[in-house]
Amino acid sequence: MPQHAGGSLSDALFSADSVRRIDQYVIEQQGVDGFELMQSAARAAFRRLVVRWPGVSPLLVLCGAGNNGGDGYLIAANAVRHGFTVHCVAVAPTEKLDGDARKAWQKAVADGVKVLELADIGEPELERLFETAELIVDAMLGTGASGAPREPFAAVIAQCNRSGLPVLAVDVPSGLNATTGAVKGEAVRAAMTVTFTGRKAGLYTGQGAAMCGDVVFEALNVSASVADSGESPLAMLRRWPTVRDWLPVRPANAHKGRFGHVLVVAGDRGFGGAGLLTAEAAARSGAGLVSLATRPEHMTAALARCPSIMVHGLIHGSELPALLNAATVVVCGPGLGQSAWGQQMLQQVVESGKPRVLDADALNLLASRVAMPASNQILTPHPGEAARLLNCLVPEIEADRMAAANKLQSLYGGVILLKGAGTIIASGLDVVDVAGGSNPGMATGGMGDVLSGIVGALYAQLTGSPVHAAVLGAVVHLEAACRASADKGYMGLIPTDVIDALPQVFREAEPVSNGSEEEE
Template sequence: MPLFSATSLTDSLYSADSVRAIDRYVIDKLGIPGFDLMQRAASAAFRQLVKRWPGHQRLLVLCGGGNNGGDGYLVAANAKRHGLDVACVALSSPDKLTGDAATAYRKALTDGVRVSEWISLPQDEQGALFENASLLVDAMLGTGVTGAPREPYATAISGCNHSGLPTIAIDVPSGLDATTGAAAGDVVRAALTVTFIARKAGLYTGQGPEFCGRIEFESLGVAAADTDRSGESPIAGKFDWQDLSAAVPRRPVTAHKGRFGKLLIVAGDRGFGGAGLLAAEAAARTGVGLVSLATRPEHVGPALARCPSVMVHGVTHSSELTPLIDAADTLVCGPGIGRGAWGQQMLQRVVTETKRLVLDADALNLMSLRVPVKSDNHILTPHPGEAARLLGVTVADIEADRMTSAQEVQRLFGGTVLLKGAGTVIAASGQRPMVLAGSNPGMATGGMGDVLSGMIGALLAQGMAPAMAASMAAALHLSAADRASLSKGFMGLLPTDVIDCVPAILGQAEGLVPGGAI
């Protein structure tokens, strides 16, 4: 079941097991021979290779022992027929190949491809393979592999990554878990991954965005309806800002501030005053009608100087929150509240409400003590460390399967959960998770989460359902960061740079700002 109504614009993500079952359905039920599919995959990969790197003439194709290796042999055959200089290396003895992979190997030999066996090459000759190439083709380990790669694959993967050469991965970078995106050992760092039949979930979350590079999907002529008829259910959906931008609400000419929500942000203990201000300013830039900020009294002056449109209130005790909560319809709590007495009493007061609620940062750390939440419309926005504390596990456990982790947090704490990180995951009860495609390394700095919580609160206050508010805010947040990075770079990116880019992106979605890079 979808998290939001725009699922016709989103793509389904499948587990590795399901993709193999779909592949078998296409062969057995639709009558498309497996070798025909393999040829289509190789042709699609070679086409993408030439499109991306038209000037490269010296290919090193590394082939494994299964069907992924068969794809590689046919890529090598394609390259040879087109006059490229091809070195093809078998990581597993071709004598062990069976079925379509064996047929592909024989086809490559027929087309003039010379295949060397990795294990028979001296170490210096193995190194020379990379030195003599200008482009690498990774067809070593496919979707059926889990755990850390063993030899000789581990050495070959290391050779790829240390060569400095661009690499195209066939279906999935070798060493990456195609279901979870986990990396138990070395993984080929691809510049381009061409994936087939159905999209694999692990390419879009966990370590997937780190190792896949650009992802190109090739259906190989298998229609989405045929994928559905296979009986295999997706484990998640994929979306980005382009998918959701059409859902940005259009404002009538008679609009007034009372129609777009009243948001209260409870944030900013001593030493963390900026957290609340970032959340409040981001919320104001995301269209909420009225924004109030409850923070430590010493932060009132700086907050008003930075963002005078925000109504700032100094509070020292939770009892002072009551009139502010009564005046609001949506609450955000957590940015910079700390884990001391002030933050604890603020959280304890907020969670007694049934209003729409966003809980972030130290609110989540305090919730790891199992603070009950009364609202059914709450959104939790943990990063992996906070999710680990909520579940009583390690960060490595969270990252080993981000979709399952997000669902487990949701099961224990209710509401909607947004697990931050590359390939942000959004989970709600009884619904399949959604994965935000893309990542931006410039967002790895303090305050970015505060901006996101303010944006989520703003959309929630404007009447969006929790899952849609979380999804749209996350996509908008990433899109604004991508735009800001064009002028600020990654290392110099600040949360305020992201906030500054939000109005133009929203304006473009509203049809008011000319299109451009997002």
């Protein structure tokens, strides 16, 4: 099994500062001309533009004052040379350009690009340019911007978003923090973002998932220099094709005892469905045995829905220890409630010392106690639960999701799975994991219960590696949702659709052979 921090260099996620230092290293230590590097970036972005939007014209290219603006001027030059109609607007005055950005502007003008100074054209003319354009190239604010965009950038960004036109963002959508994925004020909503040299962490989590559209990475042939630069990534991007070999191989003589016994403790009165979703997801994720401890009134529905689950109706927490003794992993919290019944159940789970996955009301109850760190637990909060656990506000969590996950891990130990677009998994290492991708269909009740069941089942099978279980669980959950939404759409997606798609996802990681003898 690969080490937790392992993975391809192309999947490493860096801070914006690290990528700038990598660029500097490439230029100063490897002898690569900075302007040539800028031209390579512009050519790569233009190639992506042509492939995604063949024949689109005219282009409206919006340029800032830094190297991001320089990329924009060179994209405009490439477009003109290939016969595109191009309207290029200098949102920052060209007199402020220096270094390679100034060279780029000069080359664009020499190649026939007519650059319009924003300060010299009135609002009616700018509005006309937006109305006649078919595609916007956003090269206004690069990775150096971190706060709310100032004028005139804020107004132009807002106009981009109002236009309804597709936007190609160069390196990062203007207004997005390339390190944290946070947005303060206005930010461009791009259809595609072409990013260079190293992947920026903020493009893959938080608001980045909403603002970037499709993210395309262009290494610009400097991968070796990235490795030599000494810059460490903030995170590793994890996706189904790159993690599916983490799943344990099932031998031909496998039996249910080899794959763990998951006990789901969930479902107070009125919330029986939560525990059933969790238990069924665990059963569909390879657990050898699954038990559900819930309120007695939920037993009939649970058995009717999924008869392979062993269902126990519990009235009091004192009935739980016998079930805990038989469990490999305990999943506690979905629909647990915060009444005396839920409190008793959580207390028994914690006191058992069993490896555990805590979610939902278990986290809400945990937030009211003194922090109880444990190395064998996985916590799966959404931003609201994370805010309660850290005694802060949700915007503080979303302002830097990676920092929030790391802080939770330092307080509670184990592994933190911070849910949301670009789920963060923190395990106490310097490098966190990011489950790449998002799916708006998952924004409905019960999806987190399914995730808990998946994570619990994988933890039962990977008992020595809770972080692998958490990463795999987050990635599998997203992949199954994407498979289901391809058929159901986003608005109609419900948690059971995701459960039904799990076998299809897991099947891709299984060997083709079934152990039978072939005749000659």
